[in-house]
Amino acid sequence: MALPFLAEAGSTPRIFNFASGPGVMPAAVLAQAQRELFDWNGSGLSMLELPFTGEDFKSVMWRAQDSLRALLAVPDNYRILFMHGGASAQFSLLPLNLLGGAERADYLETGYWSRRAVTEARRYCAVNIAASTGGTDFDRMPVQEELHLDPGAAYCHYTSNETANGVQFHRVPDSGAVPLVADMTSDFLSRPLDIARYGMIYASSQKNIGPAGFTVVIVREDLLGRAHPATPTLFDYRMQAEAGSLLNTPVTFAIYLAGLVFQWLAERGGVAAMECRSLARSAQLYRAIDASVGFYRCPVQPAHRSRMNVCFMLADSALTPLFLSGAARHGLVNLKGHSMLGGVRASLYNAMPDEGVSALTAFMRKFAEEHAHHV
Ligand SMILES: Cc1ncc(COP(=O)(O)O)c(C=O)c1O
Incomplete structure (x- = not known):
């Protein structure tokens, strides 16, 4: 007898999940994961049981990263990392990794999540609020002319889509020579990107990537190697880049599911x-x-x-x-x-x-x- 979910997969679901995250997963991906749960690729093992150091899991990891690189046309001089700790961890890991001795960073304050990023960054550096739309309750994003950028900032951070406030940038802010950093957690993979305009992009996985559990970091190679000496090894971008995001046990099942979502996306244009x-x-x-x-x-x-x-x-x-x-x-x-x-x-x-x-x-x-x- 078909399992209830398999019977439904591919047909129109009757429940529509509008959650902000973890969000809706493609039914076809869930059905494939259900099929493979007990026997991945004829190995006789569940995906949940594959050792992360083995060739089987590594092939899953590399395929997921390669698919993501292809989906977003990520240039060769950018590294793709799968990190622990959610996007919230990046609020701290970003200054720890990119300040590189500088003491200031620019932030655009545009809603709930960018405010959270600012609060955390203030623990590590002087934050210049280059623009804020708080005066009108975050009912819009700032225009380029409103940005008061600091040429001495180590980077300029913005949130491309404010998940809580429902406000989104429909253009990329220009930060001049200062590396632009974007929290794209809630609109990642929803549109093409010109990655070369960014120093770094990060997005946690529980929205358009699908499963909760990890954070994608796409970082330009020349920004690696600047981590504060007290940065935990596990959260040092350069160390993770060198180890292929395998410094310790990654969230193997979430990465496997993400790989299936990337494939699903590619097949749909x-x-x-x-x-x-x-x-x-x-x-x-x-x-x-x-x-x-x-x-x-x-x-x-x-x-x-x-x-x-x-x-x-x-x-x-x-x-x-x-x-x-x-x-x-x-x-x-x-x-x-x-x-x-x-x-x-x-x-x-x-x-x-x-x-x-x-x-x-x-x-x-x-x-x-x-x-x-x-x-
Ligand atoms: C734009 C944005 N940034 C950061 C976060 C925090 O993500 P996490 O829960 O993975 O730490 C969220 C969560 O919804 C978000 O929408």
Whole structure:
């Protein structure tokens, strides 16, 4: 008898998961992992049982890294690292690895996550807030003319997509000769990138990469070897680059799953195709919000709205719990906004089926009709 999940894989799922992370996984990838759980590649061993020092796991690791390099056209002078500790660890590891004796770094303050990065960086260096949109509750990203950059900064950090606030950069800030560093945790692999514009990019894995467990760091080679002497060996970018991210036991199962997601992505047209889909799907959702004549409201200025995390409020906030429970009954789950900000947040990562967005907009219209007297 087919296992229940296998019977469903490939068909339209009835539950649509809008979680901000860990987020929705491609059904085809889960089905493949289910098949291979007991017997990976005819080895008679589960992927969970492969020693990380053996050739089998190493081939999984190299394939995942090569696929990622191909997906993003990562130039040869950049190293791809799979690191422990989530993107939050990078908030500290970045200054530890890139200050290299300098005492200052630029940060763009654009929402909840960049603020967290700033707080952590202040433990290691003087932070210059090169721009902040906090004055208008992070309803947009700063424009280039607003940036007050410090030419003596070791690097300039920004968050390409603010997962909690639903605001996204749709252009790459220019930091001149200062290496640009981006936290791309929540929009990584959602569009093509010109990697050469960056000194470093990092993204934890539980959004568009799929499984929670590790953080991708893509770093230009000339920035390696600057780590503060007190940096733990495990978190020294150069040491990890030299060891092929195998300094200690990596999160083998998450890396295996990520490799399957990269393959899934490549088979579906790669990041250019993902960008087209995310443009169309986020536009569909924002249209539904804007067409509700005030029943729903997106606090983010239209030109800066995130294509990955669509955040909106109900005009009558007392209706929000009813909206969320009604949505869940329709199979539209994990729509609750960030705990600090409230409201509703629909995360539209690559693995979200288009039908999920259509089902959500249909539910939103119906809910607004039924409760229109509240506006
Ligand atoms: C933009 C951004 N940066 C950093 C983080 C923190 O990631 P982690 O939980 O992997 O430390 C998140 C988590 O959602 C995020 O969205």
